[in-house]
Amino acid sequence: MRVGVIGATGAVGKELVAVLAKRHFPVTELRLFASTRSAGTKQSTPWGDVAIEAYSPDGARNLDLALLAVSGDFAKAHARALAAQGVAVVDNSSALRLEDDVPLVVPEVNEAAIGSHRLIANPNCTTAILVVALEPLRQAFGLKRVIVSTYQAASGAGAEGMAELERETRRVLVDGQPAQNEVFAHPLAFNVIPQIDSFQPNGYTREEMKVAWESRKIMGMPDLLISCTAVRIPTYRVHAEAVTIETERPVTPEAAREVLSRAKGVRVVDEPAAQRYPMPITATGQDDVEAGRIRANPVFGDRGLDFFLCGDQLLKGAALNAVQIAEKLRK
Amino acid sequence: MRVGVIGATGAVGKELVAVLAKRHFPVTELRLFASTRSAGTKQSTPWGDVAIEAYSPDGARNLDLALLAVSGDFAKAHARALAAQGVAVVDNSSALRLEDDVPLVVPEVNEAAIGSHRLIANPNCTTAILVVALEPLRQAFGLKRVIVSTYQAASGAGAEGMAELERETRRVLVDGQPAQNEVFAHPLAFNVIPQIDSFQPNGYTREEMKVAWESRKIMGMPDLLISCTAVRIPTYRVHAEAVTIETERPVTPEAAREVLSRAKGVRVVDEPAAQRYPMPITATGQDDVEAGRIRANPVFGDRGLDFFLCGDQLLKGAALNAVQIAEKLRK
Missing domain, CATH: 3.40.50.720 (NAD(P)-binding Rossmann-like Domain)
Structure with missing residues (x-):
């Protein structure tokens, strides 16, 4: 071709x-x-x-x-x-x-x-990483509410974003100077910026709304209750996501782990005793989205589940x- | 004395x-x-x-x-x-x-x-930062569910944690060598570690459970539904927290902003149009916990609220x- x-x-x-x-x-x-x-x-x-x-x-x-x-x-x-x-x-x-x-x-x-x-x-990169894990859980347990907080890498803003993080970190660490930002709205080195893309009238950023709008369209669930807080952090690559869901039917961590271990595009990395869980340094360059920290969230009774995702947003996310x-x- | x-x-x-x-x-x-x-x-x-x-x-x-x-x-x-x-x-x-x-x-x-x-x-540092914002909201609107994701700084592990982040970052950035960790379970430079403290049988870490146990005790709400995902990120100082709450009574962002602006120990930093919101670089060394990104979360109908906190965990957190x-x- x-x-x-x-x-x-x-x-x-x-x-x-x-x-x-x-x-x-x-x-x-x-x-x-x-x-x-x-x-x-x-x-x-x-x-x-x-x-x-x-x-x-x-x-x-x-x-x-x-x-x-x-x-x-x-x-x-x-x-x-x-x-x-x-x-x-x-x-x-x-x-x-x-x-x-x-x-x-x-x-x-x-x-x-x-x-x-x-x-x-x-x-959107955050959405693609999210839905490969959400869809198999939806099929198995139904999906009522989804609440996501993200930990997004500098490369989400392209090569310039990565270069700015490196330049700023050198300035702060080696030169002892304050960081200077151009790509991001604020210095990113050793900081956290709770804004990605522009603000919407409802107080959410476009990045946060993209996760809602696009997840609904991809999963064919126009009424899915889903919200996101999208945060830029000083990593180069891989978006991490802390996800809480309320399912329609009872769910256990064991059943969710089993479902995710059979899901295409997902790799379960969930051995707390061995300190193995999803991280940017292990997910970088990997096709599969790492899913771990799978646990029952009692906030939603027997229908609550928490998990943590790390996906290379330049790969599965793009x-x-x-x-x-x-x-x-x-x- | x-x-x-x-x-x-x-x-x-x-x-x-x-x-x-x-x-x-x-x-x-x-x-x-x-x-x-x-x-x-x-x-x-x-x-x-x-x-x-x-x-x-x-x-x-x-x-x-x-x-x-x-x-x-x-x-x-x-x-x-x-x-x-x-x-x-x-x-x-x-x-x-x-x-x-x-x-x-x-x-x-x-x-x-x-x-x-x-x-x-x-x-616990994360708890102290959280409850100064939660309590006034509870008094005004009641509190049913709380879901927190944290962005915690290296200094949460003490001076050694800060030193290790600096040492690792130099190694990666200046020497082009892989990070070497001793204080944290994994390299923290340009990484995210979804583990703080040891794991409990329920899959949560002690840090995550401390937020639940201690918030309930401090606020006198033994049955409060509250969960946390505690994540270490490569910042030196200030813990950030993405918080979603379901209130007992209807809440609006305007009313919540008004309540928080009168709360002791809280400083509302919430001007999206001016790109002003809580960040570690502005909250460092400040007594007050910064609260911003206040918005209605439709996942909980007219009782949902999202906000973002940044608090100096060595000060209000300790x-x-x-x-x-x-x-x-x-x-």
């Missing part, structure tokens, strides 16, 4: 190329697109050095598959047109995720939603999920 | 001396006790250099007030005997907090529990609260 990665120089773009290679995606021609600033430079890939192109609709016309890791504005301007030309499109932006005619897909959860669509939206969708689109 | 600080060389011990000075506590003689290893060395204080003494019950007999910032074993061995000798004792360990004959006090919440007691327990108790004991 002739595959184009749009936004190839970004954190997600680079992961997309790596994941295509790792999963032996049948790439016959790889084309990389980025801003005009990068055009003409070459990027090393498993398919050899590839020259970066500036994007033009004409130039992308012959692709079989376009993986978009760029802005929502770009997706709004180009995604539908590309799909109408017969290109299979997976868009990583938030622009089209809630459009009625665009499926929002996490293959482990709702592969069937792809149908004959040629334009598929890839969900590039891996996009390529998984592309694999389904090939069929 | 003749005041002794037991455990004077630790992170909390040093804060105790600083807080005594800052609040103009009427210290006529300051005595500092630590392990035999430190005995004989001098520590600079606002009352001049003070020689560190090894603790002995006889040596402490003449104190009017003893502030204990040492282990639970020490408290079990010595606290009751000291109080029986007429010394007012505030113990920062967890050993006696749940004993029926030892009040557990956060003065803003349950000052009256002190009564004529001479031995008072100082609560030394400040202990000295506040001591001020009440003087009366």
Whole structure:
């Protein structure tokens, strides 16, 4: 297949190329697109050095598959047109995720939603990591309420976010100077920022509402009671999530562990006695979302469950999920 | 008053001396006790250099007030005997907090529990920060369920915890080496560790259960439905807490903000449009607990409320609260 990665120089773009290679995606021609600033430079890939192109609709016309890791504005301007030309499109932006005619897909959860669509939206990173664990629990025990608090890495804001955290940490630790922020609203080094994306009139941030809106759409539960507190912390990679759920039917930690151990895309890491539980340093670079700290939450009687997730948000939260969708689109 | 600080060389011990000075506590003689290893060395204080003494019950007999910032074993061995000798004792360990004959006090919440007691327990840091915000909300709206996720700083494990985070971060960032941990169960630099203290048979850690047990005792709500996920993150100081509550009566963010803005020990920092909300870098060194991100949580209909707290766990979470108790004991 002739595959184009749009936004190839970004954190997600680079992961997309790596994941295509790792999963032996049948790439016959790889084309990389980025801003005009990068055009003409070459990027090393498993398919050899590839020259970066500036994007033009004409130039992308012959692709079989376009993986978009760029802005929502770009997706709004180009995604539908590309799909109408017969290109299979997976868009990583938030622009089209809630459009009625665009499926929002996490293959482990709702592969069937792809149908004959040629334009598929890839969900928010926090959402993708969450629903691979929520859906099997929903199937087994039903789902009434979901309350999530996140611990999100700097790379959720792209390569610039990671670079800023490193630069700030050096300033604070080595130079003894105060941190200076540009990418984030406040210094992130040795700090916690309880804001990701912009605030909505209801007091939640867009990131927090995306988790609610997108989880409902992916799981087909438009009335699911779900809330999120999204917090940026000074880690480079992997989003962690503390999740409390109220199920429809009684649930035990043992039964939940059994369900999650059989779930695709989830790896149960839950041996408290051995101090084994999900952590960014173990989940980094892993396809599966780590699930652990599984325990009964008596706040909801015999229907309460707590667990802790760690997922590489550049993989399951972005590039891996996009390529998984592309694999389904090939069929 | 003749005041002794037991455990004077630790992170909390040093804060105790600083807080005594800052609040103009009427210290006529300051005595500092630590392990035999430190005995004989001098520590600079606002009352001049003070020689560190090894603790002995006889040596402490003449104190009017003893502030204990040492282990639970020490408290079990010595606290009751000291109080029986007429010394007012505030113990920062967890050993006696749940004993029926030892009040557990956060003065803003349950000052009256002190009564004529001479031995008072100082609560867990996460708990103290939580209840100063919970209690006024309980008084205004009632309290049915509480769900907390924490973002706890390295200094929760004392000065050694801070030193280890700094050492590890240098190793990773400057030397390009993997982190090496001794204080924490895993490397903390650029990581998240969902374990604080040891695991209990129910799958919760002791830290998580302390939040439940101690909040119930302090607020006098033995049946309160409350759960916690306690997570260590790579910050030096200040514990942050994402809190979701279900109230007994309808609540609005506006009414909750009004209640919290009148609450002692709380400072409302809640201007999303100006990107002002609680953060470790602003709460460090502050007596008041910052409360913000106040919003209605529809998961609990018109009785749901979310908010975010940041409190200096060495101050309100430890030394400040202990000295506040001591001020009440003087009366």
